[in-house]
Every structure is written in C-alpha cells, then in structure tokens.
Amino acid sequence: MALDLAEIHQQMLDGIGERYQKTTGFPAYDFTRAFAIAVLSLDSDIAVAEEKLDLENLSGTELDTFIRQHRGLSRKYTTYATATLRVVTGGGDIQAGNLFSTASGVEFYAIQDGTYTAGDTFSVRAYVGGESGNVGPNTITYMPVTIAGIGAVTNDEAATGGYDAESDEEFRARYYNDLQNPNNGSNQQAYIAWAMSVPGVGRVRIFPQALGANTVEVCLVDPNMEPAGSEVIQAVQALIDPNKNGDGSGEAPIGAVCTVTTAERLEIAVSASVTIAEEAELGAVTEAVKANLTDYLREIAFAKGVSYVSYAQITSRINATEGVLDHKDLTVNGGTSNVPLEDRQTPVLGEVHLT
Known part of the structure; x- marks a missing residue:
C-alpha cells in the first residue's frame, strides 16, 4: 500500500515526547517533515524495485x-538483408558504400570495392536492418548517386536475410x-533452444534418427513461418554440428550427427463469394481477408499437434473480417475440407480470389 506524506510525518511526531513543541516552525516539526519526505521517496523507489521482480x-x-x-x-x-546485383549496362569502378535503391527508397550499399563490366555481379547489403530489406527480384535498380560508367543494375533474385529484432x-x-521445457544438452529441447537462438529462425521441429541411428534433423521456418533462407540454415548448422559428422565441435554432443533443413512450402489457395457491407470496397476487403488468413496460417505453422489447415477456421477468419457480412461457395485448395499438413510442410497463403 502506498504511503502518504502526512501519515508518515504524523507517525514521526507521535514518537516524540509531548514535552517538545511539535507545531509548524519548531525544530521537531521541521526536522521530521524533511525526513518524512525522504522516507516517501524511498518508498517509491522500493515500489519500483518490487515491480522489477516481475518479469x-x-x-x-x-x-x-x-x-x-x-x-x-x-x-x-536485427539482421540486414543482402542481395546480388548484376551490371546490366556499362562498366566501371564500384566502391564499398556506393548506394543502390528500389523505387520505394529501400537503400542498399556495396560491400566491397571492385571493377565490373556488363554481366558481372557484386554483393550489396541493406542500409537499414529488418524485414524491410527483403525486396523482390528486379527491384534494386536505382543509383541515388551516379557511378561513373555504370549504366544500369538489377537484382535477378530477391534480397533475403533481413529480420526484425x-x-x-x-x-x-x-x-x-x-x-x-528443460534442456539437458542432448534432448530435443536442447536442439530447439540452440536453433531458436539464431536470428532468422521462427519455429523448429526435431526429427530424431531421421537419417539413421545417432542422427538428428533440425527443420526450420523463418519468423514469417515460411521456409528459411540458406544463410539461416547454414548459421544453425554451424552452431549445432558444423562438420555434420558428430565430432562435437558444435553444441551437439559427440556422436550426434545433425542435419539442418527447412520446411517445404505448401500454398493455401482460397476462393469464395462474399457479401460485403454497403460502404465497403471489395479490394480493401480482400486485402483484410488476406491479412487475417495469413495470421491464422502463421499461428498454426510448425505448431505442436497441428496436422492440417482447418476449413472451419478459414470460414471463421473470413467472416470475422471487417466489412464481410457473409460468404458462400468457399473452397480451400479447390476443396471444402481440411487440408492435411505433412510434418515438414509449412502453410503459406497463396491466391485469394473473392467475388
């Protein structure tokens, strides 16, 4: 219970004998008043400290x-996305730090110096960390500052590896x-904990003896519950069993041969006829439905005990979308039943067609 300054001060005055004058302006009153203020401040500090005992x-x-x-x-x-740029036209010197960007302003910089001609490739890293750097193919095509001789560049493949903190x-x-879930250094939870400590890992499934006796498969998805990139797979492999031979040079105990893999992408296509509110617009409703369905699929991806995408949950998430009054003729991957998930599959939203 919070203390009150007047109560603290009165308790101090009550502890002083009546032969002393305890009214305002006398030493007994003034000294105890100052001390009461200090006690009140200390009580506030104690309350803050108590709160910090709760995680x-x-x-x-x-x-x-x-x-x-x-x-x-x-x-x-945070990790930074990387990409490989190709010189489309021209040629010249590119220095570490030279900037390239997308039309929307996502900037990348060259990692090292080099001289390049048309067809040559070089590596760039996102200027800002996080998922914003994971741009699609053929989007890094701008040069904010002209580079002598270099006419045009592009990224033939998407930039990857950027993850939010x-x-x-x-x-x-x-x-x-x-x-x-106690980790004893060799049980399944140990492998999960090791893998989950690596940036870019969202969830993990462990398959004991997947490749024979004394083998362990660690299967990953990224934070968006999609297949993990090669950089993430390599980082987890290097942490747990870098030589893939059970020599104990990583976190895994001697004799346990670990192989790190990633999930297989299973696209979930949804089609339905929807009745929407009078003030709603079908395009906006479609985007909202996509967001709700994506959230649902991320909830169940690699979740313990989940073995299918629920047709009923898809129905519920569509109906729960703002602007949707009702729907009919719903199909999920062309059918009207649950979609089975294999152990190494992660569900990712595919085409959503609403009429």
Whole structure:
C-alpha cells in the first residue's frame, strides 16, 4: 500500500515526547517533515524495485539482463538483408558504400570495392536492418548517386536475410518456453533452444534418427513461418554440428550427427463469394481477408499437434473480417475440407480470389 506524506510525518511526531513543541516552525516539526519526505521517496523507489521482480514488467535492456542472468539466453537482434546485383549496362569502378535503391527508397550499399563490366555481379547489403530489406527480384535498380560508367543494375533474385529484432514479447515467450521445457544438452529441447537462438529462425521441429541411428534433423521456418533462407540454415548448422559428422565441435554432443533443413512450402489457395457491407470496397476487403488468413496460417505453422489447415477456421477468419457480412461457395485448395499438413510442410497463403 502506498504511503502518504502526512501519515508518515504524523507517525514521526507521535514518537516524540509531548514535552517538545511539535507545531509548524519548531525544530521537531521541521526536522521530521524533511525526513518524512525522504522516507516517501524511498518508498517509491522500493515500489519500483518490487515491480522489477516481475518479469512481465521488464523491457529492453533490463529484460535482456534478467534473462541472460537467469537462463543464459540472448535476444535475437536485427539482421540486414543482402542481395546480388548484376551490371546490366556499362562498366566501371564500384566502391564499398556506393548506394543502390528500389523505387520505394529501400537503400542498399556495396560491400566491397571492385571493377565490373556488363554481366558481372557484386554483393550489396541493406542500409537499414529488418524485414524491410527483403525486396523482390528486379527491384534494386536505382543509383541515388551516379557511378561513373555504370549504366544500369538489377537484382535477378530477391534480397533475403533481413529480420526484425526479437520483440520483448517474443523474447519473454522464448524464456518461458526454455524454463518450462528443460534442456539437458542432448534432448530435443536442447536442439530447439540452440536453433531458436539464431536470428532468422521462427519455429523448429526435431526429427530424431531421421537419417539413421545417432542422427538428428533440425527443420526450420523463418519468423514469417515460411521456409528459411540458406544463410539461416547454414548459421544453425554451424552452431549445432558444423562438420555434420558428430565430432562435437558444435553444441551437439559427440556422436550426434545433425542435419539442418527447412520446411517445404505448401500454398493455401482460397476462393469464395462474399457479401460485403454497403460502404465497403471489395479490394480493401480482400486485402483484410488476406491479412487475417495469413495470421491464422502463421499461428498454426510448425505448431505442436497441428496436422492440417482447418476449413472451419478459414470460414471463421473470413467472416470475422471487417466489412464481410457473409460468404458462400468457399473452397480451400479447390476443396471444402481440411487440408492435411505433412510434418515438414509449412502453410503459406497463396491466391485469394473473392467475388
């Protein structure tokens, strides 16, 4: 219970004998008043300290420190997308730091110096970390500052590897999972914990003896619940069993041969006829439906015990979309039943056709 300044001061005055004058302006009153103010401030500090004993009240670096000290886990910080650019026309010197960008202003910079001619390729890294750098193919085509001799560039393949930092909520959830599922250094939870510590890993499934005795397969999806990129797969492999021979040079115990893989993408196509509110617009409603269905598929991807995409849940998510009054003729992957998921498949929203 919060203390009150007047109550604290009165308790102090009550503890002083009646032979002293305790009214305003006399020493007994003034000295105890000053001390009561200090006690009240100390009580506030104690209340703040008590709040910090609860993990739910911690954030940022305080949360990092608590979890590192109690479980040895570290937050997954932002990573930067990378891409390979090809010189389309011209030729010349490109220096590390030269800028390239998309039409929308997502900037990349050259990683190293080099001299290039038409057809040559070079590597670039996103200027800003996070998923914003994961742009599509043939989008990095602008040069904010002209580079002598270089006429045009493009990225033939999408930029990949950019992931947002682990949020407080995500980091806290990983801590609780680690706390509730003991890691003894060789059980399935150990492999899950190792893989989940790598930026770019969203969820993990472990397949013991997948390739024979003393083998372990670690299958990954990225934070968007899509197949993980090669950089992420390589990073997890290097952490757990870099030589893929069970020699104990990674986190895995000696004798356990670990192979890191990623999930197979299973596209979920949805088609339906919808009745929408009078003020709604079909294009906006379609985008909102896509967002709701994407959220649902990410919830179930690689989730424990989930073996199918629920037709009923697709129905529910469409009806729950703002602007949708009703729908009919719903098909999911061309049918009207649940879509089975194999152990190594992750559901990803495909075409959504609403009329």
